[in-house]
Amino acid sequence: MILANCLPEPARNMVSESVQASCLKNDEAENNMTLHDMYYHKLSDDDSDSDWDPLQEPPAALKWFCVNCTMPNSDDVVHCGICGEHRESEILVHGFFASPFSKGLLGSKLEVEGILKDSCFQDLTSDNITAVGFDERMLLHSEVIMKPHPHPERPDRLRVIAASLATAGIFPGKCFNIPAREITREELKKVHSLENIEAVEQSSQIVASYFTSDTYANEHSALAARLAAGLCADLASTIFSGRVKNGFALVRPPGHHAGVSHAMGFCLHNNAAVAALAAQTAGAKRVLILDWDVHHGNGTQEIFEQNKSVLYISLHRHEGGKFYPCSGAASEVGKMGAEGYCVNVPWSRGGVGDNDYIFAFQQVVLPIASEFAPDFTIISAGFDAARGDPLGCCDVTPAGFAQMTEMLSTLSGGKLLVILEGGYNLRSISSSATEVIKVLLGERHGCKVDKVVPSRSGLRTVVEVLQIQKNFWSKLEPVLSNLLSVWGVHLQERRKKMIKRKRAFVPVWWKFGRKRFAYQVLTRSVRSKSKKW
Structure with a gap:
């Protein structure tokens, strides 16, 4: 972990030369591109200066960053050149209901009033409660070192989802908020090594620190990570006990890249792993973790790859090991007697959309899950496979995420916990999360698709996975x-x-x-x- 020197109070926002040198040294030492590197690779102008001409006029200075996708724009434009979001967008106030073209809400006032009227408060009976885990202190986790570009994993990710749910009258309103607590060290020891736990705790004593070149921490990050893990643990035990029907963990920092002894990929503690063990402590014998984040959850796989009581299924971009974190091939099936309890569906290209995901659910996910018969189901819900995400570059729609959630809700008697992972386009992440929560509330949208036509690459991937996993699952x-x-x-x-x-x-x-x-x-x-x- 790279630790920055403690700075005096008047200069907390300034960056010391030693921290910058350490970050550069750490970047050069890494062989594979990190999430941060992938995100900013196109913005780097330091690779070559062969076309530099001192006689040419200097380029227009960058004046503002898009609130939706964080991409830079010059001062003479009003809409983002990447996603089209208005410079003064109110997406953080109204969520995805805000107009991307101008200030204010999308559509007429009557349309928004109709949305709010349809989303009125419902009676919260024990059989019909959808719980949401959220705490504003998780917004304090942010990158304090000033860099040329905002970090994609930023507090606005939670703000925009909360704004969307509030505008729709879903939360607060239809959902029940459970109180947050910090996860204990004893609970974390079931998932992480003492080295990982202490490294995260030590970051609270320092203004700015880095576990990897793209995984930052400030003095509030350890608290945010403990709150996120504690909320996921309490949601899991509350859902399994039957006190609520299902739940959504609106948490950050994300967790599925955090392994036994390391933090990486924006992740500090593995929230899904903590929730799975909490559900087992509450009485669940078999737990299914379905990870649809566009990146492979290498940390979750590492934690459970020798555990037959937890089935881990991941759908992600892989591209022959060239896509971050370069793990998750179809041949990775588990080890030490737990072969078959890791199922990887590795897409061979970007741009994968609803049809390929739902086809993989029909042919791979549901047959294996039904044979496994989980007592509790967890979704590592990264929305970076959504249309418009700058990191994922895939094409899954909010309706696609809702359809996959509905398919999984038939398992475990409906005992389902959705945990937020990645997702870096605010409009995509907020609309997708809202549709998923509507499914948890029992609001069905659209009819079920009986037969979908996959792409050729998607079909090849599914066939490859079936040929490997049929050795472990009779169905x-x-x-x-x-x-x-x-x-x-x-x-x-x-x-x-x-x-x-x-x-x-x-x-x-x-x-x-x-x-x-x-x-x-x-x-x-x-x-x-x-x-x-």
Whole structure:
């Protein structure tokens, strides 16, 4: 952990040269790009100065950063050049209901009033309560070192979701807020090593510190991490005991990259792992953790890869190990007798949308989950696979997230806890989280999709996962056979069409070989010349 020197009170916002040097040294030492590196890679101008011309006019100074996606914009534009958000957007006041094109709410006043009227308070009976875990002290976790660009994991992520829920009358209103408490050291020891726990605690004594080049901490971060973990633990035990129906943990910092002994990827403590063990302490024998964050939850997998009582399923971008954190291949299935209890669905490209995710749910997630028969279900709900997210670059819609939540709500008798992980486009994260919470409240949107058509790369990924996981789950053998029978013909026909297309572009003479054709051309030219003479 890189620790910054304590700064005097008048200069707390200034950065010491030693901290900057340490950050640069740590960046150079890392072999793989971090989340932070991926986010800002396109903004870096330090790689080359070959096109620098002192006679040219200097570029326009950057004057403001988009509140929605944090991308920089020059002072002469009103809308963000990346996401189109208005410079003075009120998204932090009204959530995604705020207009992205101007100040104020989206639509007429009557439309918003209708939304609020439809979202009126409901009676909170024990069978119909959706609990939300939230505490404003988690907003104190922020990057205090001034950098050329705002950090994507910022307090506004919670503010915009809370604003959206308040504008819709969902929370406060329909949902019950549970009181926050700090997780104890004894509870954390069940998940993390003492090294990790003490490193996070030590950050509270320092103004600014870094666990990795992209994982920051300030003097309030340890408290925020303990509150987040404590809320997830209490939500899990409260839901499993039946005092509430389900719940949503509106928490930060996120957690699924935090492993046994390390913090990384914006994560300090693993909230999903803490919640899983809390549910088991309350009596759950089998816990399912479904991780749809666009990045693989390497920390969660590490914690439970030898545990047969916790099934971890992750859907994420992988791209052959080139996408952060470069783990989560389909071949990673668990170890030490727990093979099959880690299920990875690694997408081979970006831009993956609703159809591929729901298809993977139908063919992989639900068959395995139904055979596992969990007593409690946890969703590591990162919304960075949402449309418009600058890190994920995928295409899942709020309706897609809602559909996946509804599919999982059929498990565990409806005992479901959704925990916020990533998501860095404020409009995408707030609209997606709101739709998920509506599902938890029992408000169904749209009809169920019986059959979806996946992309070719998505189909290949699902088939690859089924071929590996069928060795551990008996229900997958008929699923794979049916999949090949239905889509195998399609693939064969497509392969034949591709072959025909290739043959159509190949000249007939190519079949005889290039040397033979060249010989015939030369001999014919010689004969024609001899006839002329």
